[in-house]
Amino acid sequence: MHPTHPSKQQGFSIVELMVAVVVGLLAVTFATRLMINGEQSKAASVGGSDAMQNGMLALFSINTDASQAGWGLNDDLVSGCNTRMTDTEGFALAPAVRDGAAITPLAPAVIADGGTGSDTLTLYSGSGLAGVGSTRVSDSYLGGATIKVDTAAPFGFNQGDVIVVAAEPSGADCALAQLSATPDDSILQIAAGSGWRFNTGNLGLLYNAGQARVFNLGPAGKLSFHTWSVANGVLRLRATDLAGTGAQPQAVVGNVVALKAQYGFDTRAGTAFVPKDGMQVGRWSSAMIDADGDGSTGAPGDWQRIAALRIAIVARGAVPERPAARQTTCTATTAPLTVFGTAVPAGVAASPAQVALGIPNDAVSWTCYRYRVFETIVPIRNAGWRP
Template sequence: MSIQRKDKGFSLVELMVSVVIGLLAVIFATRLMTDSQKNKEAALGGSDSMQNGMLAMFSISGDAEYAGFGINEPLIAGCDTVLTDSEEFQLAPVQRGGVTVRPLAAAVIENGGAGSDRLSLYAGSSPSGTGIMRLLQDYLGGTQLTVDRRPYGFTQGDVILVAPEKKGGKCSIAQISNDIDLVPAPPADQFVMIGGAGYRFNSGALGDQYRAGAARVFNLGPAASLALRTWSVERGFLRLSATDLAGSGQASQAVADNIVALKAQYGLDTRLGTAFEPETGMRVSTWSTDMIDADGDGVAAGAGDYTRIAALRIAVVARSKNPERPNAATGQCTATPALPTVFATLGADNGNTAPVQVEVAVAGDTVDWRCYRYRVFETIVPLRNAGWRPTSS
């Protein structure tokens, strides 16, 4: 008797079911990996922006806390200043009565509109920056300043500022080139030399003329520690140009990457007359990106207005390092659908704050700005040197 053997195997239906199940498993695994990658990119992007934004804000706010030291004397603050620097650092320009001036002040903001602002923060380093000397003879040019007393506290290499006692004139920055300790005995010891090669802030002349008995000489401290600093954002980098940072007089240095916006506002004390008493404390009455007529003398961005800066409000916008993928269906990025907004909260007596929407697109970047994630950092920094000022008597 023969036994008939039946072949075993998968039927066509069973094979098709297996293929479908396998495809579903592959789709599920792919979706799982894609979602995991998106979550990873979002998490890493948030971490990058957090670190970069914190570094940027820490750096700028540290300068703001020190701003105004040694230059908060009423004759200095806001004075249109002539500065000649061998490394080509330039003070920030401001419009005053239709004329471009370069004020020496604790803070100067160059309004960038919807784009980034430039924020300049200035400070000297001499604890005795009061103008303790007056010109004894007219200065009409040259390399020698004749003063009314022996220049105690002044040292070769120190940066000096000559300011008229009547506001509205120009101030001039230079650098002492003679050794004060080796000058002759009185009365031939009452002079300061500003000529000679090898001095950074020294063109051999002040760039303006000053009358005897009507101008003072201030000591801003050693040249190496004169902190004239300008913060800006260019092509996704926070950059710093500074007199006390080697190689960054004209060419700024990168400080933090993936910073796409910097905005700043003055916090101004607009109290008038006897109500304005900085010695008893400064008070923010209004916020403004542009300098206004804060002292009520009829001139916006006048010298006296810069003595009214009580605080600065600063905002930094950082973005993720890597862009996210566009939506598969539409081809459009939705990581950030709207431009970031800064300064949305109140904080002044009259509550005049208006939110500012900031442009964050980086020049030259071919990726749509909406593909990145952004984080906004804001802070208010009181200018602690604002109320510490000597009298002009």
């Protein structure tokens, strides 16, 4: 008989199993790393795309307003005039300062400098077809709801139009009101009533006969007084021609961190300053300056020297990025941004402005987002069209 031998055991040895486990773990690690890197790249791409879209939309919206700014306010009697205005829907003129005193000027643009935070930009324009259609006050205005002018049924003046009464020569304050009736003979009516949002039945100022003019800014429904601001990461708008936004701003574009703006002043002196031949930027500033060199800062002549606006929008991606592996702090963005750093036009010094990127009460650090800056220069094309 042949001796019996136990059959050999079939299978893997412990060494082979350990090698297989290690190879499998390495494959899982590599696959996980690929997925993480892919998601990080996707988040960065999506964030950049969101910032691009939001920033371009915000800048386009403001640029459209700025390109029309100053229409109807071209006359030297109106532009820069400290103006009284009431509005039953709550819109208020932007505050400014003239030699230390608070004023509310009518001008193409009024900037409230926010320092390293977001600025507030107010843009004014009328819609009167005549642009600067006016008539002169013929009898002294001592109060009340009627204004006597020297033109019978002045051309282009209709019921519902917004008017501005300005002293002639300039120096005194202006007053804004609304025509409550189509002019009858040479009488302008500014009676108070529910249909006349800018009227109180009285201008609140006195004007001497032959020493004031009345300018027509067009229908109240098309009066473009707009205030742009940013709060809690949202670009907002207050407007006279958008229902429900007179007192409370409405959201326009999200994920906008800051709006920054600067005046471009024409600082040419004496006879070198000829607006009708074209305005030229000689200095950029976020604050009002003595642009005409008369010794007064914020006087009408300074507001009339605004040749352009420099505007910047800082937008961020909608999706924050995570910290890198083994890190607790995000590094998508590591420092505040600076805008207006380039010298444009040639020969005009830049006035750089640093922008803080944090949003109050945001649960995610600003360093976890990617940002894009959008800048433009908008000529105030109506500034040179003066009667």
